[in-house]
Amino acid sequence: MIRLVFIILLLITIIGCGASNSYDRKSSELQIKNWAYQLQNINSTEIANSRFSFIVIDSEIGKEEVKKLRKSGKIAISYISIGEAEDYRFYWNSEWEDNPPPWLGEENPEWAGNYAVKFWYPEWKDIIKSYIDKILEKGFQGLYLDKVDEFEYWAENGYPEEEVAIEMIKFILEISEYCRNRLKTCIIIPQNGERLLLFEKEHLLNAVSGWAVEDLFYNGIEPQIPEEVKERINLLSMVKNSGKPVLSVDYVDDGSGYSGENLERIEDYIEKARKYDFIPYVARSDRELDELITISIDIDGG
Numbered sequence: 612m613i614r615l616v617f618i619i620l621l622l623i624t625i626i627g628c629g630a631s632n633s634y635d636r637k638s639s640e641l642q643i644k645n646w647a648y649q650l651q652n653i654n655s656t657e658i659a660n661s662r663f664s665f666i667v668i669d670s671e672i673g674k675e676e677v678k679k680l681r682k683s684g685k686i687a688i689s690y691i692s693i694g695e696a697e698d699y700r701f702y703w704n705s706e707w708e709d710n711p712p713p714w715l716g717e718e719n720p721e722w723a724g725n726y727a728v729k730f731w732y733p734e735w736k737d738i739i740k741s742y743i744d745k746i747l748e749k750g751f752q753g754l755y756l757d758k759v760d761e762f763e764y765w766a767e768n769g770y771p772e773e774e775v776a777i778e779m780i781k782f783i784l785e786i787s788e789y790c791r792n793r794l795k796t797c798i799i800i801p802q803n804g805e806r807l808l809l810f811e812k813e814h815l816l817n818a819v820s821g822w823a824v825e826d827l828f829y830n831g832i833e834p835q836i837p838e839e840v841k842e843r844i845n846l847l848s849m850v851k852n853s854g855k856p857v858l859s860v861d862y863v864d865d866g867s868g869y870s871g872e873n874l875e876r877i878e879d880y881i882e883k884a885r886k887y888d889f890i891p892y893v894a895r896s897d898r899e900l901d902e903l904i905t906i907s908i909d910i911d912g913g
Contacts, residue, residue, distance in 0.1 A: 643858070644664050645662070645890065645908045645911070646667065646890055647892060648860050648900055649668055649902065650690055651669070651900060652901045654903075655680055657903055658680060658903060659685065663903075664686065667689075667800075667823075670689040670749065673749070681752070688754060689746045689751040691755065691756060691757065692758045693757070693759065694728060694730055694760070694761025694762075694779075695719060695722075695728060696725070696728050696738075698724040698726070713732070714732035714735050716729065728761070731775075743786070753797050753798025753800065754790060754799055755823065756783065758802075759783065759803055761804075762776045773810060780810060780815055783807075784814060784815070784818050787819070798820045800819065800821045800823050800858065802823040805824065806846065816853045816855065820855060821856040822855065822857050825860050825862075827884070828840060828883045829880055831898075832863060848887070858892070861880045862894045863880045863894075864904060865895075865896045866896070877906055881907055
């Protein structure tokens with residue numbers, strides 16, 4: 612029954628909103644040689660002068676900085692969390708701390724100030740739409756959707772997994788349509804949550820421009836469990852087979868310099884990512900994403 616409901620909802624979304632007609636999948640295909648991911652201490656001049664061609668950065672930078680990046684030939688898309696609310700964003704209401712709305716969940720114990728949201732609530736969707744408006748007004752060329760995997764959190768907390776997965780798929784489709792009604796060529800790249808492809812593939816892959824994945828080969832500086840790596844690669848291969856790029860970021864650089872075990876680990880990560888034609892970005896193991904790391908393109912000669 613739920614599968615039938617899902618198909619009906621998809622048809623309502625696609626036919627009612629015109630998603631299948633308003634987005635030219637072929638013309639939207641991305642050709643990404645390399646990429647960078649930085650959310651703090653952003654220096655637009657440093658990024659503009661770098662050899663990176665595709666940039667994921669935080670939306671807090673100014674309109675003129677975005678213009679500078681685009682003028683330098685970069686494709687710049689904005690980070691946006693769609694599965695957690697952040698208490699340092701424009702939309703945050705301090706009253707929520709004592710009197711939270713029904714869609715606001717618990718604080719993430721690993722990231723202070725980040726709160727789980729019941730992303731299927733209309734009130735949260737309206738917040739995200741206003742967020743997207745601000746992003747596009749600054750001249751960003753697309754969205755990098757974080758916390759797409761939040762459906763797994765709610766599945767672990769008593770909600771039927773298929774139902775919350777379907778709600779996240781609907782949300783991504785709605786975001787895609789909303790964004791492309793404002794910018795026809797808007798780039799949409801979800802991060803993690805590739806298990807959504809087990810629940811629906813065709814419309815989801817048509818709606819996104821690619822997929823990003825964290826911690827695929829390493830969990831920090833420790834190798835991931837081979838069985839888990841294989842499972843994720845099989846899912847991400849669906850993205851590759853659809854003609855869309857897969858962006859990979861592993862937090863393998865411990866900051867000790869590019870020699871010895873640190874360099875061996877970095878090179879191993881890059882080699883493994885390239886084996887599957889994924890596009891690697893090396894990040895610091897502190898996960899702060901507060902500096903531009905060039906080692907991936909230095910090694911590749913990119």
